[in-house]
Amino acid sequence: MQSNHIEQQLADALFSHGIGQLSIRADGEIHRFDAPDKRRGNLSGWYVCPTDTIAVYGFWHTGEQHTLTLAGEHDPIAAEQARQAAQRARQVRESHRQREQLQAAKRARRLWASASPADRHHAYLVAKQVAPHGLRQHGDRLLVPLFAGGQLVNLQRIGPDGGKRFMPRAHLKGCATIIGRLAAASRLYLCEGWATAATLHEATGYPVVAAMTANNLAIVGRMLRQRLPASVAITVAADNDRHTEGNPGITAAKEVAAAIRADLTWPRFSCMDCSCTDFNDLARCQTSREGAI
Template sequence: MVTPSTQEKARLGGRADVGAASVAGAEYSTIEHALSDALAAHGITGLAIRADGGIHRFDSADKPKGNRNGWYVCPTLEVAVYGFWHTGEQHTITTGGKADPAAAAETRLAYQRAREQREAERRAQQARTAEQARRWWAAAGAADPNHPYLTKKRLAPYGLRQRDTMLLVPLFHDGELVNLERIYPHGAKKALFGGRAKGVASLVGSLASADRVLVAEGWATAAALHEAMGVPVVVARNADNLEPVARRLRQRLPDDVTITIAADDDRFTEGNPGATKARLAALAIGAKVLMPTFCPGCARCTDFADVALCRKERVA
């Protein structure tokens, strides 16, 4: 097992550890062997290490197969750098028992190269996904009002299309269709693989001549709010995306258009991410937060779509 000693920590978008690779005080004869042992400490085994100066990707052990969150590069035959994109970890090991300025410099260069390659791969995949989204959207038909998900939620298919049994929610960025969220009959939701996620949004209703706009997480919540209040509602998809979407919306809309963040109340989840992220988004643009009101003793509802459905069921 490799125990790198921390000689230098640099903020390179993650943690950078530059140190020696050794077992029982002995030095390694090859960087391949040193790196193989270092990765084994993270549960990564069976890789054919290539010390060719290229950037190589591999699956991290704590994510599903095919995640390719791990990376390594051997810029020289004495230095190896590896890390994990999803955690921000980065480590450097050497064959010798002592780190030096040259190893630190190689670390910085290797990380920069890895980051640039990853960014290029990400942009290329996003472009492919956007093209797929546009093809699917163009070929899709109008959503069936009797789709099981719509029937369950008792909602009209505002702005949706359908491909086979999947409802399609269009996701836009700067006015361009870049991704689709698929809603399956049983309610599962999933965007297309590799598509842009941050800052993407959909819309229920029309922004034309609107003097008030709401921003909500999910499509069903947005549809329920639009149905109840008659105002356009922007769909951010999840709590983490509320702030990026709200910021962009505030930039695009006239100052006299009021933006309100309609929060999910994740009251049964630790930290209540729905309410917490909604408040942060509102604070970022100087907006107010709208919270759902539940029936006394309700232990089921968490968002406006739940509340709307609950009220419809009581009336029925």
């Protein structure tokens, strides 16, 4: 049944997405609500009624966006108002996210300040056979400091079992951590994970930047290339995700290396039956095999 009130039309449309119990306010403001397929409090859904004949709604996590109008589908004025409303919604979301990231950065700095130097006998460091390299520890969690623009903005917390978590709602894109000193270095390595960085640093003595995820390699790599003198050589040390279709580690690293004129390397495994993917795995796998001989 079609209603001639935008509130009712919007409520019907949201109901078809599994969202009930929402009292619609067609007041021109951006309103947010929980998407039903995400955790409670996700606030991924949004709607705005720029006039009493138009509603625009969508979900941030999927990027989907819909327009409802009582003025008829092809009314150009309605379409323009809907476009502007959607743009305002994006700005609201962006400023909300920046606020959240600022708050997360404050929490990260407090946690970092209250933490102690990491115990070299922490189960994760023992398992990975690397030194703490300036990590800190809070309770039984290791803290890996993540920087953006020279500021500590996020922490990767690593439990004794190797479980890893970033600070919720913290800045991650373009964030990285470093082992060793960049100043006066003639070469540096760029890799994904912290333990890989530790192994590479211990093996080569060069500074190593860990971008944390394959997704982050490109943006961190470009930043390094822009900031460092052209004479500094960069080697991208890929994870060799040989058991994953398309090998995302090597694929991402190849693209970055080409884009920033970097060398590229990845671990070559003689082991076939193990789950080794990165240079830390390689170092430990070799050690255990030599020990077994």
